[in-house]
Amino acid sequence: MQFLSTDGVFSVSEQSEQYAPYLERLTEADHRRFYRDMxxxxxxxVESANLQRQGQLALWVPSFGQEAAQVGSAHAARPQDHLFPSYREHAVGFVRGIDLLNVLRLLRGVTHGGWDPKDPTNGNxxxxxxxxxxQTLHATGYALGQKLxxxxxxxxxETDExxxxxxxxxATSQGDVSEALVFASSYQTPQVFFLQNNHWAISVPVTTQSRTPLHRRGDGFGVPNVQVDGNDVLASFAVTAKHLDDARSGQGPQLIEALTYRIGAHTTSDDPTKYRTQEELDSWVAKDPIARFEAYLRSQNAPQSFFDDVDAEAKDFASDIRCRTLALETPDMSLMFDHVYSEPHPLLEEQKAWLAQYENSMNGGESA
Amino acid sequence: MSDTMTNTQATGGDGAEAPRGVENLPMVKALNAGLRQAMLDDPRVLMMGEDIGRLGGVFRVTEGLQPEFGTDRVLDTPLAESGIIGTAIGLAMHGFRPVCEIQFDGFIYPGFDQITSQLAKLTNRHEGQLSMPLVIRVPYGGHIGAVEHHQESPEAYFAHTPGLRAVSPSTPNDAYWMIQEAIASNDPVMFFEPKSRYWPKGEVDFSSSAVPLHASRVVRTGTDVTLVGHGAMVTVLLQAAELAAAEGTSVEVVDLRSLSPVDYGPVVESVRKTGRAVVAQEASGFASIGSEIAATITERAFYSLEAPVLRVSGFDTPFPPAKLEGLFLPDADRILEAVDRSLAY
Known part of the structure; x- marks a missing residue:
């Protein structure tokens, strides 16, 4: 399913026809917003990867190459929807409004979380x-809660969740994903399973995970499914918008497989040259989602000044993130103890008090 | 925490129910009454598990709940433990208070990852901005002559995991009150039900109030040696104490009730008095609850001890075929053998 060719030429096929009406929701400003977000x-x-190389982050998890699948699907979600990410969905989080510095806090090692999903500014x-x-099971339970x-x-x-x-x-090889599809289907939860097939699970190709196109797994679970070009932001948007609305209108769970590619490494600890070819990488760089959408926007007469402005904003954003990352401080030791339980726990209170006294004694205070 | 919980408010359906006083009930009925009361008290409480709805659970603990509260509050789930726990986590995120039944002790391991990596850590990961008020009921332990995976005592895995609470009632009265307190807790609680104690009757005092969920309790006083245990083992310890009394040995018995956190107060106080302690459990002994209790008694009551703290446990083998369970499970004689060794120091 595709609207934009790799050259950015728009067309509607027999296959994409049913999704075309969803594009009518989008204005020119929306198109530009998609480009800007990506x-x-x-x-x-790129800046985060640099920060890791410079020792400022323990690890970095690149989203490079998957921007269209993420930005298109995230914009298709309505404000009242809840989104459960894995750990590479930086663009989804950005679209939903989280401060991406929080993702770096996680990878710098100052938190295990980073933001409060209940804070309305974080877009659910x-x-x-x-x-x-x-997280596929947590999402299924959450969706069941929405239904109950x-x-x-x-x-x-406008309001249905x-x-x-x-x-x-x-992840499709994990039992939890199959169990989530079973539970979602049995209880007919209002839910979209958004699978980004980026072709590689660290060094293992998707062919080792599945001998069938992954979206077809949905058939076995009784879950409507579709495969979409995940490097086409308009197709990703339209497909997600339709299936989210199907889900919210009582048609049960839906499965979307977005075909994309992890241009970067799995993480900064990875070396993709050991398991994949330059030819393969080049073939996907040629399908780059941002370049494709730029070509489309230019064909729609977006002026050069727009691209210059986005370029400047992106540079400013990265620079600001760098400054704020360097300013992150090590948390107080109470972070380790204070949130393990919601209610008081005598063992942890005892250990926290002991550590405080011990640290104090090591720093020249009273001995323990 | 709901230590002031009372049972005077029980109403349901069209009118107030007659207040219940003291009744003689098996633990399955006490648990059933406790679950029902929790569902009446809080509309966000719901039940999930395999066969718990139409059948009422393989042990009938949830019998009658689905007809009374409906299929939206008593959910028969697909047969997948990770799915049950993971889905319950999502429901808890949505503001429900799920109570999950794991059908048998040995079937909990497919859900182990969701319990230890997700459920136990989510409040911490959210830095306190999310509570996980979820109860996992686990019928556990031996003495029922069942096949493999149906008689195990896996509680140490969960007591070892930060972020979880773990408790085990030993009587119908505790079962009735503790299940309600566990459901009222804002933390995840592993609720271990000693299934060999499911059917013997005991007094349930519906008119009293709950004692704190995590309090241990002296259930028999004595002066010569302290026996410590939980769940079904408490009955065995009381039998041993009775036999010892006939031979002139005065035994004190402490029911731990809570396995995480452990309330060491009554335990240490007792050992300071008797100078001797035997810790008993059905579970294999290596790296077990009993190991932890024994080590802590030694740390906190060292100068009172007349003998090393002894442990009586299941052997470090898989739970054996049922015809051998009598050799595996500590009985009163094995407890008394340890009592004699302790007294010989």
Missing amino acids: SVVRAFD FHLYTLVIGS DGRTNTGNH ATMVYFGDG
Whole structure:
């Protein structure tokens, strides 16, 4: 499913026809916003990788190359929807309004979380989950809650809720993802499973995860499914908008497989030259989602000044992130103890008091 | 925490129910009454598990709840433990208070990752901005002559995991009150139900109030040696104490009730008095709850001890075929053998 060719030429095919009406929701300003979001997050991504190389982050997880799948799907979600990411969805978080510095706090080692999903300014964007596939079940439970509470399928798309969960091709081999599809299907939750097939789970190709196109797994679970060109931001938007609205109108869970490519490494600890060819990489660089959309916007007469402005904004964003990352301080030791439980716990109170006294004694205070 | 919880407000349906006083009930009925009360008290409480709805659970603990509260509050789930726990986590994020039943102790491991990597850590990951009020009920332990995976005591794995609470009632009365307190807790609680104690009857005092969930308790006073245990083992310890009394040995018995956190107050106080302690459990002994209790008694009551703290445990083997369970599980005689060794120091 595609609207934009790799050259950025727009066309509607027999396959994409049913999704075309969803593009009518978008104005020229929306198109430009998509381009701007993809560009800013790419600049953020490159800057973050640099910060890791300079010892300022323990690790970096690049989203380079997956911007269209993320920005298109995130913009398709309505404000009342809840989004459960894996750990590479920086562009989704950006679109939903989180401060991306919080992602760097996680990777710098000053928090395990980073933001409060209940804070309305964070766009119902839940915390990153690092164990592969676990969040698909949390999203299913959340969507079941939306259904049990009658917050979906009332006939009003403007307020009816849905949940979308992000995961990758590697995650499809995890039992939790299959269990999530079973539970979602059995309870007919208002939910979209958004699978970014970026072709590589660290060094293992998608062909080792599955002998069938991944979206077709949905058939076995009774889950409507579609495969979309994840490097086409308009197609990613339209497909997600339709299936989220299907989900919120009582049609149960939906599975979207967005074909994309992890241009960068899995993380900064990875060396992709050991397992994939330059030819393969080059073939996907040629399908770059941002270059493709730039070509489209230029064909729609977007002026050079627009691209210059986005370029400047992206540079400013990256520079600001760098400054604020360098200013991050090590948290107080109370962070380790204070949130393990919601209610008082005598063992941790004892240990926290002991550590404080011990640290104090080591720093020349009274001995323990 | 709900230590002031009382049962005078029980109403449901059209009118107030007659207040209940003291009744003689098996633990399954006490748990059922406790679960029902929790569902009446809080509309956000819901039940999830395999066969818990239409069937009422393989042990009938949830019998009658689905007809009374409906299929939206008592959910028969697909047969997948990770799915049950992971979905319950999402429901808790949405503001529900899920109570999950794991059908048997040995079936909890498919859900282990969701319990230890997600459930236990989510409040910490959210830096306190999210609570996980979720209860996982686990029928556990031996003495029922069942096949493999149906008689295990996995509580140490969960007591070891920061972020979880773990408790185990030993009587119908505790079962009734503790399940309600566990559900009222804003932290995840592993609720270990000693299934060999499911059917013997005991007094349930519906008119009293709950004692704190995490309090341990002296259930028999004595002067010569302290026995410490939890769940079904408490009954065995009381039998041993009775036999010892006939031989002139005065035994004190402490029911831990809570496995995480452990309330060491009554335990240490007792050992300071008796100078001797035997810790008993059905679980294999290596790196177990009993190991931790024994080590802590030694740390906190060292100068009172007349003998090393002894442990009586299941052997460090897989739970054996049922015909051998009598050899695996500590009985009163094995407890008394340890009592004799302790007294011989």
